[in-house]
Amino acid sequence: MxxxxxxxxxxxxxxxxxxxxxxxxxxxxxxxxxxxxxxxxxxxxxxxxxxxxxxxxxxxxxxxxxxPKVFKRLKRENVKVVPLTETVRTRAQKKANILVARYEQALRGEFGKYGPSRMLLRYCDMQELRGDFSVAAFREHVERRMLVSTWAEDGELLRPATLxxxxxxxxxxxxxxxxxxxxxRSDEARRAYQRDRRFALEYEELIAQIWAQGAAVLRRWDIETWADVRKKAYVQLQALKSPTSSLDDLLNRGITNQSEIARELGVSRQAISAAIRRRTRKLAD
Ligand SMILES: [Zn+2]
Structure with missing residues (x-):
């Protein structure tokens, strides 16, 4: 998630x-x-x-x-959690509505040429907006911010120490x-950790390769792209390390040319060569 x-x-x-x-x-x-x-x-x-x-x-x-959670400090360093109530939500919604109405005015040019960009800079994270300066995008941002900041008026905003x-x-x-x-976290998580940690270096390598191959088109400033690249590398890694992997299929079909296998699986030749070395070692054991 x-x-x-x-x-x-x-x-x-x-x-x-x-x-x-x-x-x-x-x-x-x-x-x-x-x-x-x-x-x-x-x-x-x-x-x-x-x-x-x-x-x-x-x-x-x-x-x-x-x-995030809002806490209120009590006497003697005690704290209590401030609940996120309907009243807080309504207050936040009102503030957000006012800002959105002002943004619409700004877009109509009522606050001069730089009106809209001034508001965007003040209330939004430009990197997060990713070039979408629509009213809907503005609303989404200010609604979230107003909710947290309004909530925080009743106490102190803190990150919880537990999940x-x-x-x-x-x-x-x-x-x-x-x-x-x-x-x-759990036995299952520990097994996944032990299983994947052995391939941590290969994983980093695959990630670096995808970035290098897509240098011209991948958007480094876009956090979603970072997730996509990591996901793609993870899928490639599973294909490489699984005993019933596509690598085995290809080798069994008599395809032994590493460049050809690399092309088929969409990974680099170096990754294939490492996977074959690993496979040979395992077969020898
Ligand atoms: Zn993970």
């Missing part, structure tokens, strides 16, 4: 140490688990930080960021892996 990644992208730019609510300690704590160099360097990449290391899905952490739907005390959202690949 890839939840609203452009939203994560925006949040990703402001990854300063921030407070998080610890359900065990029942108080706000400073987030300090970004001390690892590996995680720090991952989070500093504006496009890559939200993806699982082993696939195209969002990390658990990125998903937990998409589920939505996970019990308190469960492992914290992983910054490196998705729910299906986090070894601490």
């Amino acid at each position: 890839v939840v609203n990644r452009s939203y994560h992208l925006r949040m990703g730019k402001n990854l300063k140490p921030s407070s998080t609510y610890d359900p065990l300690l029942q108080l706000l704590v400073r987030e300090s688990d970004t001390s690892s160099d590996r995680i720090r360097s991952k989070l500093s990449n504006h496009y890559d930080w939200c993806f699982c290391e082993l696939c195209w899905r969002s990390t658990e952490y990125a998903i937990s960021m998409a589920a 939505p739907g996970q019990p308190e005390g469960a492992a914290r959202p992983s910054k490196l892996y998705c729910e299906a690949h986090n070894p601490r």
Whole structure:
């Protein structure tokens, strides 16, 4: 599941140490688990930080960021969750409607030549809009922003320390892996992690190859493209490593020319050569 990644992208730019609510300690704590160099360097990449290391899905952490919560500080460092009520929704909707009406006026030229772009810059994330400056796109953005900001008026906006739907005390959202690949999440996830981690380098290689091959057409500024590239590479990787893979089919059909196999499977010759080496090793065992 890839939840609203452009939203994560925006949040990703402001990854300063921030407070998080610890359900065990029942108080706000400073987030300090970004001390690892590996995680720090991952989070500093504006496009890559939200993806699982082993696939195209969002990390658990990125998903937990998409589920913000508002807390109210009480005495003695206690906090309580502020519910997202209908009243908050109505207040937010009113604000959004006013802004959309102003944007329509701006588009009609009522606030001068630069009226619309000034509003877009102020209320939207240009990268997220991706060139769509329509009223509908503007509405979608301000509605979401107004909801969160209106909600936050009643307390303090924080990222939850657990994943939505996970019990308190469960492992914290992983910054490196998705729910299906986090070894601490479940037995099944641990098996998927062990299975795919062995191919992590090949996976990175396939991703790099797809970017290189599509350098002229792939949109590096578009987070959806990043997900597509990772997904495509993941599919290729499965084809390469599965014992009943298309590689075996081709070899059994007597096709041994690596360039030809590469063409058939849509991957590079180097990837095929590595896969054949691996296959030979396995057959020898
Ligand atoms: Zn994953």
